[in-house]
Amino acid sequence: MPFQWPLRVYIEDTDLGGIVYYVNYLKFMERARTELLRQCGRSQQELMADDIIFVVTRTDCRYLSPARLDDELLVEVSIEQASGVRVSFQQRIIRQSDERLLCEADVDVACVRASDMRPVRWPYNLFESMKTVTKSLPAAEEK
Amino acid sequence: MPFQWPLRVYIEDTDLGGIVYYVNYLKFMERARTELLRQCGRSQQELMADDIIFVVTRTDCRYLSPARLDDELLVEVSIEQASGVRVSFQQRIIRQSDERLLCEADVDVACVRASDMRPVRWPYNLFESMKTVTKSLPAAEEK
Amino acid sequence: MPFQWPLRVYIEDTDLGGIVYYVNYLKFMERARTELLRQCGRSQQELMADDIIFVVTRTDCRYLSPARLDDELLVEVSIEQASGVRVSFQQRIIRQSDERLLCEADVDVACVRASDMRPVRWPYNLFESMKTVTKSLPAAEEK
Amino acid sequence: MPFQWPLRVYIEDTDLGGIVYYVNYLKFMERARTELLRQCGRSQQELMADDIIFVVTRTDCRYLSPARLDDELLVEVSIEQASGVRVSFQQRIIRQSDERLLCEADVDVACVRASDMRPVRWPYNLFESMKTVTKSLPAAEEK
Numbered sequence A, B, C, D: 001m002p003f004q005w006p007l008r009v010y011i012e013d014t015d016l017g018g019i020v021y022y023v024n025y026l027k028f029m030e031r032a033r034t035e036l037l038r039q040c041g042r043s044q045q046e047l048m049a050d051d052i053i054f055v056v057t058r059t060d061c062r063y064l065s066p067a068r069l070d071d072e073l074l075v076e077v078s079i080e081q082a083s084g085v086r087v088s089f090q091q092r093i094i095r096q097s098d099e100r101l102l103c104e105a106d107v108d109v110a111c112v113r114a115s116d117m118r119p120v121r122w123p124y125n126l127f128e129s130m131k132t133v134t135k136s137l138p139a140a141e142e143k
Helices: A026-037 A044-050 A122-132 B024-039 B044-049 B124-132 C022-039 C044-049 C123-136 D024-041 D045-049 D124-134
Strands: A003-008 A052-063 A072-081 A084-095 A102-115 B004-009 B052-063 B071-084 B086-095 B102-111 C003-008 C052-063 C072-082 C085-095 C099-113 D003-008 D052-063 D071-082 D086-095 D101-113
Touching: A003 A026, A026 A052, A026 A072, A026 A084, A026 A102, A026 A122, A044 A052, A072 A122, B004 B024, B024 B052, B024 B071, B024 B086, B024 B102, B024 B124, B024 C022, B044 B052, B071 B124, C003 C022, C022 C052, C022 C072, C022 C085, C022 C099, C022 C123, C044 C052, C072 C123, D003 D024, D024 D052, D024 D071, D024 D086, D024 D101, D024 D124, D045 D052, D071 D124
Parallel strands: none
Antiparallel strands: A003 A072, A052 A102, A052 D052, A072 A084, A084 A102, B004 B071, B052 B102, B052 C052, B071 B086, B086 B102, C003 C072, C052 C099, C072 C085, C085 C099, D003 D071, D052 D101, D071 D086, D086 D101
């Protein structure tokens, strides 16, 4: 079961095609990752205070069907793969009314020491609680 | 009592100053107006189907104190003045944690016939229900 | 003669109405102020290194006519009023093809010491050279 | 030789990390594709009048090094692969001052009939002139 975060489409999200501007799905996906972090009891403000920031290193996004104004969306996050310094999130955006899959993406996020921008290991406790919340990564794949 | 809509500040809303980019408060204010409309039982999609669109004609925004990442904000909407074709909304953005007023604005919105972009009167029912939801405009000012 | 900065409308700037999303005109206006600063031989990066940042304290924007995809716009900046710590810019956005005025705004910008966020006087040299570039503020109004 | 389009980083493009918000590189890349189209003598407005729109179906973006405020960037476009209804653009963003590669992406764009959203072949003339402008796709790969 992935972590799920609901959101609504507003005018600010649309473009002249009358649909959500494709670039904005990446914002929606980040909101869900931020809320997953919060669900794990951490905020990015706190992590910055610990000299840790997250850096997105890759976004691979496939656009299947457009969202429109007023649509209620569900943004899903699961953890696909994890190495010591990088976590690959798999994300999907689904329209609630008809459960249609609109967009899916792989998003790689590295953990970096803010003071010198060197890669560091993800905080172990955070990583474990993200797995618990998303129930997504079998133990065998962690090695 | 104004209508109130809560929202959260995400990374997408910030700028290099470490605070919410001032331009984005106008987006937050529009979200609250959209939700007030929805509270009145109408969506902009429906109104468009009735050949009606809303056009923002003026935004006068005073920035008092900055919002930051993870802040929970409350966006308020009340109706300040109304003529036949134009409604002036008074809006305020307050941080929930310390109830600090961050930003206030007057936003004028005209009602326009989509097919020829001519000004038309606000739909009477919509206007009445917005007043009921916000309880903001005394009867005497409507004349 | 105001300072003028040309720019082009892209899809990212539009909304489902098929026109430029009104919030984005404030971004266009900031680009022109940034380029005026650069024309005066200063960048915001340099000013930050001198512990100075600019804070927008008010934007009062009137939307007269919409811009559309591919439009070439001219963003104007002139200095309307200036006190020691605050400068009021008057800005206009004009479509180049038909010289139509699309939007005009008053934008107040305060000068602040970054380290403690206290208001400070605008750097005198910068202020003088902005006046020279824009030729906008008669000497009498400066008192 | 890819097609190249220069642009400048403004405050609107940054986030609280003090760097360009990664989502915005996709906007920069679209500006360059739009200008390539214009270089070929076509605008998206005209194509819409011919009942043709372009739909982005995939963006795969790798972020290598951050851009900062005031940076002058060069956005490159070349054509990597092309089938009848879809073109894969390869795009790179380079900082002009040190020629550092900041970001690269593959962007797939489908050609669609606006009236019924059915895939259609890219207009042949447009496709040929894009190849001429970018000189990117050897004849052998077109088959």
